[in-house]
Amino acid sequence: MQYNAVTEDQIKLFEVLIGKSYVIKGKEDMQPYAKDNTEDLEYYPEVVLRPGNTLEVSGILRYCNEHLIPVTARGAGTGLSGGALPVSGGVSLSMDRFNRIIHIDERNFQVNVEPGVINETLQNAVKEKGLFYPPDPASKGSCFLGGNIAHSSGGPKAVKYGTTRDYVLNLEVVLANGDIIETGANTLKYSTGYNLTHLMIGSEGTLGIVTRIVFKLIPMPQNTFLMLATFPSPEQACEAVNGIFLAGANPSACEFIEPEGFKLAAAMLNVNFKIATGVEAYLLIEVDGNDLASLMTECENINEVLNAHGTLDVLFAETAEQKEYFWKLRRSIGEATKHNNVYKEEDTVVPRAELPELFKGVKEIGKRYGFRTVCYGHAGDGNLHVNILKDNLSNEFWNTGLDAAIIEIFELCKKLKGTISGEHGIGLVQKKFMPVMMPPHHLELMRKIKEAFDPNFILNPGKIF
Amino acid sequence: MQYNAVTEDQIKLFEVLIGKSYVIKGKEDMQPYAKDNTEDLEYYPEVVLRPGNTLEVSGILRYCNEHLIPVTARGAGTGLSGGALPVSGGVSLSMDRFNRIIHIDERNFQVNVEPGVINETLQNAVKEKGLFYPPDPASKGSCFLGGNIAHSSGGPKAVKYGTTRDYVLNLEVVLANGDIIETGANTLKYSTGYNLTHLMIGSEGTLGIVTRIVFKLIPMPQNTFLMLATFPSPEQACEAVNGIFLAGANPSACEFIEPEGFKLAAAMLNVNFKIATGVEAYLLIEVDGNDLASLMTECENINEVLNAHGTLDVLFAETAEQKEYFWKLRRSIGEATKHNNVYKEEDTVVPRAELPELFKGVKEIGKRYGFRTVCYGHAGDGNLHVNILKDNLSNEFWNTGLDAAIIEIFELCKKLKGTISGEHGIGLVQKKFMPVMMPPHHLELMRKIKEAFDPNFILNPGKIF
Numbered sequence: 001m002q003y004n005a006v007t008e009d010q011i012k013l014f015e016v017l018i019g020k021s022y023v024i025k026g027k028e029d030m031q032p033y034a035k036d037n038t039e040d041l042e043y044y045p046e047v048v049l050r051p052g053n054t055l056e057v058s059g060i061l062r063y064c065n066e067h068l069i070p071v072t073a074r075g076a077g078t079g080l081s082g083g084a085l086p087v088s089g090g091v092s093l094s095m096d097r098f099n100r101i102i103h104i105d106e107r108n109f110q111v112n113v114e115p116g117v118i119n120e121t122l123q124n125a126v127k128e129k130g131l132f133y134p135p136d137p138a139s140k141g142s143c144f145l146g147g148n149i150a151h152s153s154g155g156p157k158a159v160k161y162g163t164t165r166d167y168v169l170n171l172e173v174v175l176a177n178g179d180i181i182e183t184g185a186n187t188l189k190y191s192t193g194y195n196l197t198h199l200m201i202g203s204e205g206t207l208g209i210v211t212r213i214v215f216k217l218i219p220m221p222q223n224t225f226l227m228l229a230t231f232p233s234p235e236q237a238c239e240a241v242n243g244i245f246l247a248g249a250n251p252s253a254c255e256f257i258e259p260e261g262f263k264l265a266a267a268m269l270n271v272n273f274k275i276a277t278g279v280e281a282y283l284l285i286e287v288d289g290n291d292l293a294s295l296m297t298e299c300e301n302i303n304e305v306l307n308a309h310g311t312l313d314v315l316f317a318e319t320a321e322q323k324e325y326f327w328k329l330r331r332s333i334g335e336a337t338k339h340n341n342v343y344k345e346e347d348t349v350v351p352r353a354e355l356p357e358l359f360k361g362v363k364e365i366g367k368r369y370g371f372r373t374v375c376y377g378h379a380g381d382g383n384l385h386v387n388i389l390k391d392n393l394s395n396e397f398w399n400t401g402l403d404a405a406i407i408e409i410f411e412l413c414k415k416l417k418g419t420i421s422g423e424h425g426i427g428l429v430q431k432k433f434m435p436v437m438m439p440p441h442h443l444e445l446m447r448k449i450k451e452a453f454d455p456n457f458i459l460n461p462g463k464i465f
Numbered sequence: 466m467q468y469n470a471v472t473e474d475q476i477k478l479f480e481v482l483i484g485k486s487y488v489i490k491g492k493e494d495m496q497p498y499a500k501d502n503t504e505d506l507e508y509y510p511e512v513v514l515r516p517g518n519t520l521e522v523s524g525i526l527r528y529c530n531e532h533l534i535p536v537t538a539r540g541a542g543t544g545l546s547g548g549a550l551p552v553s554g555g556v557s558l559s560m561d562r563f564n565r566i567i568h569i570d571e572r573n574f575q576v577n578v579e580p581g582v583i584n585e586t587l588q589n590a591v592k593e594k595g596l597f598y599p600p601d602p603a604s605k606g607s608c609f610l611g612g613n614i615a616h617s618s619g620g621p622k623a624v625k626y627g628t629t630r631d632y633v634l635n636l637e638v639v640l641a642n643g644d645i646i647e648t649g650a651n652t653l654k655y656s657t658g659y660n661l662t663h664l665m666i667g668s669e670g671t672l673g674i675v676t677r678i679v680f681k682l683i684p685m686p687q688n689t690f691l692m693l694a695t696f697p698s699p700e701q702a703c704e705a706v707n708g709i710f711l712a713g714a715n716p717s718a719c720e721f722i723e724p725e726g727f728k729l730a731a732a733m734l735n736v737n738f739k740i741a742t743g744v745e746a747y748l749l750i751e752v753d754g755n756d757l758a759s760l761m762t763e764c765e766n767i768n769e770v771l772n773a774h775g776t777l778d779v780l781f782a783e784t785a786e787q788k789e790y791f792w793k794l795r796r797s798i799g800e801a802t803k804h805n806n807v808y809k810e811e812d813t814v815v816p817r818a819e820l821p822e823l824f825k826g827v828k829e830i831g832k833r834y835g836f837r838t839v840c841y842g843h844a845g846d847g848n849l850h851v852n853i854l855k856d857n858l859s860n861e862f863w864n865t866g867l868d869a870a871i872i873e874i875f876e877l878c879k880k881l882k883g884t885i886s887g888e889h890g891i892g893l894v895q896k897k898f899m900p901v902m903m904p905p906h907h908l909e910l911m912r913k914i915k916e917a918f919d920p921n922f923i924l925n926p927g928k929i930f
Binding site: 105107108109110151152154158159163165166170175179181182184185186187188189190191192193194195196198199201202203207219242245246248250290291293294297347349350351352353354378381382383413414417418419420421422423424425426434437438439441442443445446448449450451452453464465 | 570572573574575616617619623624628630631635640644646647649650651652653654655656657658659660661663664666667668672684707710711713715755756758759762812814815816817818819843846847848878879882883884885886887888889890891899902903904906907908910911913914915916917918929930
């Protein structure tokens with residue numbers, strides 16, 4: 001696709017459309033918009049626009065569509081697959097001014113919210129009303145809800161409560177030509193033509209710009225218990241994960257962590273987290289609910305499973321502070337790895353019981369190609385984040401040779417009936433691996449869907465396929 | 466779209482492709498394929514094909530696509546919106562030979578199954594392994610899983626467990642040109658390009674033919690309690706429904722029934738169900754779980770809410786037989802209404818707390834236009850089935866004049882942020898009402914998606930839009 005460069009006159013027109021102070025130009029000022037949280041990639045837009053309402057978004061898109069200017073939506077820039085990077089230049093469409101919680105509907109357990117609201121801000125606001133918005137990516141303190149929708153973000157609680165997808169009832173979306181639609185209704189069920197709500201979710205800003213969201217909420221569970229179990233081998237920990245579910249437990253989090261992950265996080269946070277001798281893996285397990293007696297029983301059941309799988313030790317978090325301490329360590333692993341080393345993060349996911357096989361395979365492939373990995377993630381979902389560390393590997397191997405190893409990892413995922421991204425999306429960095437997962441006619445079908453929505457391919461070009 | 470008629474030579478070719486005994490021709494033999502469960506509509510296909518495997522489906526579609534022959538997929542024919550009616554003639558593609566449960570994966574709580582399996586057959590098979598497939602439309606004893614996917618069918622348990630959509634992990638689909646894809650992976654999370662799994666669900670056979678399904682399962686809850694509450698007015702019953710959720714309860718069913726519904730069902734089933742004087746509405750409420758003490762507490766909470774909303778009486782089902790008796794009555798209402806009277810069924814759905822407003826509006830509109838309705842449905846989901854009875858209304862009013870009233874009902878749904886179908890789909894009979902819900906550019910977008918999948922519009926033409 002041939003795009004047009006943004007001219008000075010067009011920038012002036014955008015200034016009239018949305019207000020001069022909401023148009024950012026000049027390399028220095030645009031620097032924050034040239035990066036997201038993916039590796040060390042950097043792509044500059046030609047101009048950054050910060051519209052304040054749906055009609056402004058509509059006007060921008062209509063204009064850019066007519067003039068073949070690419071538009072890449074941008075949330076908080078916490079993405080891990082390069083989805084917000086404006087690789088073809090054009091407009092970076094920052095949604096940060098869409099930051100209002102419009103209405104918490106306590107009667108219907110719903111919230112009407114704009115996509116530039118921070119995930120945790122929403123969580124806290126609904127919690128005050130006794131309600132719960134469960135999706136909680138590690139970046140919840142900074143990531144935008146719009147970005148969560150772009151990738152159907154998960155987080156630790158997805159194992160019990162599902163991902164972002166499971167909470168979206170309705171979306172207001174501006175299409176590439178400026179048309180505005182509501183994708184669904186504010187109802188718990190919807191069987192009224194093609195489900196555009198679900199098609200938008202996970203489409204990474206390539207099909208339209210979300211300007212309003214209606215989320216379903218649930219009552220806030222009153223109690224949580226959190227336990228940290230240690231294991232002498234990662235394989236035993238992974239086996240224990242499936243054991244927990246086979247025993248009928250329904251944990252609200254079930255995270256696997258390699259010791260190196262906690263070590264890096266503790267170093268970055270500057271806290272004293274001691275890894276006991278012989279510990280080769282951790283499971284961080286939470287249960288939640290209202291009835292304390294049932295929760296205790298569930299903990300006992302889980303404890304039994306952990307013992308049967310050779311746990312060395314199970315530590316119960318005693319206080320709210322201790323719980324937050326463990327969670328903060330867990331959430332910091334990605335950032336800490338990045339802080340410590342150049343790395344690439346893969347978002348592998350397989351059926352839960354195949355996790356030990358995936359883990360073993362990843363380590364074997366790493367050994368064969370000569371790289372280290374730090375593995376951790378949402379084991380209860382079969383979702384293993386594989387952080388590949390650069391260490392002293394040559395730039396040449398890192399930039400080209402490593403692909404063969406990643407392909408082997410992804411082929412293993414496929415063999416185990418899994419896939420190459422569970423919650424981070426494809427974006428820029430995984431798109432070259434899509435042919436591992438799907439045949440050309442499948443990718444071609446996605447391209448045709450893209451064309452139905454965006455015939456000039458102006459929305460987030462260069463992503464997914 | 467101009468289609469070609471099926472020739473004698475082409476029928477012979479189909480006989481070679483799938484075997485002579487699986488090709489049905491001749492009006493008399495095709496009669497069962499000319500109807501589904503929607504009103505009294507009848508449309509004959511030109512030929513019925515009963516393929517036995519995915520490659521046969523692929524061959525049929527490739528051929529029909531090249532020769533512009535319409536293909537309408539057919540499950541058990543229990544649909545309520547005319548989705549399986551071959552309105553443009555052509556091939557009725559019966560999926561009844563796809564009736565195998567391929568593999569129950571007890572390690573991963575999954576099942577790999579063909580779309581011609583009956584819903585209840587799957588439920589029973591997984592129950593034997595301690596697993597639970599919750600979606601349970603009233604027709605569960607006869608409807609096919611493929612049809613459930615076509616409409617994202619719900620049922621009473623959707624209020625706690627979600628609809629069909631929430632259990633589909635992966636689909637094998639044959640596209641209009643004969644290409645075969647797997648829409649996803651067998652994982653609990655998926656963020657790998659456009660979500661074609663969710664786009665297929667609810668697309669009513671217009672985008673592809675599902676030939677294999679991987680469903681997620683959950684552990685079977687050990688206990689259920691069922692109660693039947695009576696109310697002096699439907700409004701009070703509807704208000705009580707929302708009260709149950711505001712009190713923090715999480716029932717596994719919460720059904721509203723007008724007395725006339727039970728009366729008709731009892732008459733058809735020939736059982737003696739007495740409607741006490743002064744009873745104007747019923748709620749059938751179920752809770753399920755493992756911990757008996759928690760369940761009792763939940764029942765007490767619900768009972769308190771019912772009393773606060775003026776229930777006349779709450780009857781607890783004492784035995785498994787009594788539970789099944791109540792459920793059978795409830796499931797039979799649709800069929801009993803049809804048995805008793807010519808009727809049209811609307812599948813209205815609104816946010817739960819708006820149900821009293823919807824109910825009131827439906828009755829007011831009926832009064833104004835001069836028709837009776839029997840209302841019942843999944844009140845916990847805000848999903849009210851409105852059966853409009855013909856009684857002694859003129860054929861002219863029934864066939865044309867009634868539309869204005871239905872439009873008023875649907876406009877009310879829209880005003881309340883609901884929609885015109887929660888679980889029955891649009892199919893043939895609701896498509897004329899789609900413009901009530903969405904602007905022309907929204908429908909046009911759906912048409913373009915259709916075109917991306919099926920450029921010759923051979924798949925189930927004349928449906929949805």
